Amino acid sequence: MSCSEGLSPFSPPSARAVKLPPPACAGTLSVDQALAERRSVRRYADDPLTLAEVSQLLWAAYGITQPLPGIPELGGGFRAAPSAGALYPLELYLVAGAVTGLEPGIYRYRPGPHDLLDVLAGDRRQWLCHAALGQTMVQDAPASLVYSAVFSRNTAKYGERGRRRYVCMDLGHSAENVYLQCASLGLGTCGIAAFHDDAVRLVTRLPENEEPLYIMPVGRLPQKKGARG
Numbered sequence: 001m002s003c004s005e006g007l008s009p010f011s012p013p014s015a016r017a018v019k020l021p022p023p024a025c026a027g028t029l030s031v032d033q034a035l036a037e038r039r040s041v042r043r044y045a046d047d048p049l050t051l052a053e054v055s056q057l058l059w060a061a062y063g064i065t066q067p068l069p070g071i072p073e074l075g076g077g078f079r080a081a082p083s084a085g086a087l088y089p090l091e092l093y094l095v096a097g098a099v100t101g102l103e104p105g106i107y108r109y110r111p112g113p114h115d116l117l118d119v120l121a122g123d124r125r126q127w128l129c130h131a132a133l134g135q136t137m138v139q140d141a142p143a144s145l146v147y148s149a150v151f152s153r154n155t156a157k158y159g160e161r162g163r164r165r166y167v168c169m170d171l172g173h174s175a176e177n178v179y180l181q182c183a184s185l186g187l188g189t190c191g192i193a194a195f196h197d198d199a200v201r202l203v204t205r206l207p208e209n210e211e212p213l214y215i216m217p218v219g220r221l222p223q224k225k226g227a228r229g
């Protein structure tokens, strides 16, 4: 089964965008199994990720599940993760090093057209690893998701309460989706919040109005026993 009916029909991809394969809704692991199996994984097999896996992870994180092209403020429609006031303050970047069918580089995810917009060419995993206080899983993983937030999208409506509470609540919902989607795909991830903000900002070329919040390296589970953790 495909979830492509959840993708917005508008927002045509730009010339510098990489179209992602449509996400699937055919996973065989139940939600309760995924919850039971989810763990933070810091070591990965050497294999690359596929573009289909990357597509699935980004869709689970923030993809469109109910297109609403008549309401442009929604950026395409309701998402896989809830958001206070449906304001969707988060942005997602992919720092790709070893993804089959994708040039190494940094990309910004666009939920509406479900594509990746080119930000910077080249394998930047080592830079991101330095920015993340040398946590080697960032360098070893084939790719990392990097979350940032445009706080003003939320604070314009909710003020300080939005800044102190809602944006990070949104992030938690989305990041847990990534954890569970990884469990379902036989992949591993680990949420990382310990990093130098300015360095992550620099590596991922974040615009002025975005603040980095979370890094989630993703890789295939290693074969060896005891490799988790």
Ligand SMILES: Cc1cc2nc3c(=O)[nH]c(=O)nc-3n(C[C@H](O)[C@H](O)[C@H](O)COP(=O)(O)O)c2cc1C
Pocket: 038, 039, 040, 041, 042, 135, 190, 191, 192, 193, 194, 195
């Ligand atoms: C907000 C947050 C920040 C975290 N930051 C880091 C981090 O910087 N480095 C790391 O190795 N793990 C990090 N973790 C992962 C936790 O260490 C992990 O969730 C915890 O040990 C429980 O293990 P489990 O996720 O396998 O249940 C973070 C988790 C959360 C929720």
